[in-house]
Amino acid sequence: MTPAELSEALHAVLTAAVADGAVTLSADDVPSSVAVERPRQREHGDWATNVALQLAKKAGVPPRGLADVLAERLRSVPGVAAVDVAGPGFLNISLDTAAAGGLARTVVEAGAAYGTTTALAGERVNLEFVSANPTGPIHIGGVRWAAVGDSLARILQAAGADVTREYYFNDHGAQIDRFARSLLARAKGQEAPEDGYGGQYIADIAAQVLADAAAAGETDPLTLPDPEAQEAFRRRGVELMFGEIRAKLHEFRVDFDVYFHEDSLHESGAVQKAVARLRELGHIFEADGATWLRTTEFGDDKDRVIIKSDGTAAYIAGDLAYYLDKRERGFDRAIIMLGADHHGYVGRMMAMCAAFGDTPWTNLEILIGQMVNLVKDGEPVRMSKRAGTILTIDDLVDAVGVDAARYALARSSTDSMIDLDLDLLARATNENPVFYVQYAHARTVNVGRNAADLGVRREDGFDPSLLDHATESTLLALIGDFSRVVAQAAELREPHRVARYLEELAGAYHKWYDQRRVTPFGDEEVGDVHRTRLWLNDATRQVLANGLGLLGVGAPERM
């Protein structure tokens, strides 16, 4: 019996009690589903629900009284072994050993699909993340979004959503101009401009631009007048930089469905179209020679310029058009992941959303994640784009590898700042919990290999009533909780919940492994107990593999 089935049984019991008058509750007050959770204390049973506590007031009875009514009825549900009313009115539920153990077979048979739900079925989600400017390599903060964003995409998909991963490519505007000037300056052997970019990569790209031009038989850009030379460096430099970013992200196992060019919004007239739409809706006004969007009407703290007095578009103009474009492409939800340094942008974006007649935080969702700090020798590491002293995706991956890097970045709530200690990462990679989880997976595979060698085969028998050890009920309960964890991680947009769950599952597996053998001991004959444990072993492997897959982390077969 899965927790979902138990939840349905509880709901049925509650509905029946209301129907025959045992519980007085209006139809509106009967929840559509009853939450079933694993109790903190193992002695409290396999599953627990606080539904009686939550409905007692509405039903006009003491919580324990309501709990008693539900408990009595629940006891007659097949597979339920015991129901206790505890504390202020919790229902503590224990399952029949066989009913609980049946889950092992369910999971093995579901395979890679185990854990997927229809929680977000029918939702078309556009998930935009990273979107780093192509003016330099992806720095350490951007890597956090790569890891978290990609995992979130996988988790949303597991919850049934239709997800498009999107990268907004800022190839328009002043920062790109600075990048081009920096390339040109370096090619001429000059220092980076005051507001420009430094670092070895600038020199490399500048040299590559010159080499490419020579190879193509084009005019040496350095012989052109500055504006034309800068344009040559801009066009080719951005291409090279962006190609490198894509390649690095791919190595990090992050690939996007759509790379959207900001420039295209300005060239296609999409910006003008968006502004025209807002003007029709009456939210545009002219002042001081500029064109403004009256965002204060929708909760922003000041109105925003969208077309500057010099006639060029402000940055937000691109975002207006981009948002409209996403909506016109059929996405119900545009989710954007931004760093804490952009949180001030949320108010105007939501106002913009409302100005289009949409619903903020429904059609548009902005996830703000805190910064990643680097620490070395106990001191924060200072990074400067101009000096080129930025830490990149490569620095992190070189230090710990893709698996450990992705896991370390995805296992913390994005509300928390992360301090990455470079010395620690470089020397003590075994302190990373990812190895604990991966080792558990490798162990399940190894156990499977040994079982096969000794002739223990799943198809020869399965008797779930033999899974009667305390470590087995704990392991089964955790395995059963996986779908709920994934669905919750999807709904809350919190991939770290999957990582924490896997650590708990791995721990439960290691403890079980320590207590129960799958393969026969000595010359013991192969029996159903071994075969049934193999089902449980393989079910655990499946969940570990599925969970690691949601994080984009490998599930090694040997370690």
Add this chain to the structure above:
RNA sequence: GCCCCCGUAGCUCAGUGGAUAGAGCAUCGGACUUCUAAUCCGCAGGUCGCAGGUUCGAAUCCUGCCGGGGGCGCCA
């Protein structure tokens, strides 16, 4: 001044109104002549920043302080 995030064990962090607040790492003590010891078992470690409030119940929600980080452009 205003806005956002954080403050929980020595350290890094889980815990979005529930039961005796948890894990990893670090320290100390145990367990491999039979599935991988990258594991397991045990000891120790806490005024959940402080003070009020909301209620059957608060680490969690509200208010005010204190401390840390970030943000408040016709920059992008």
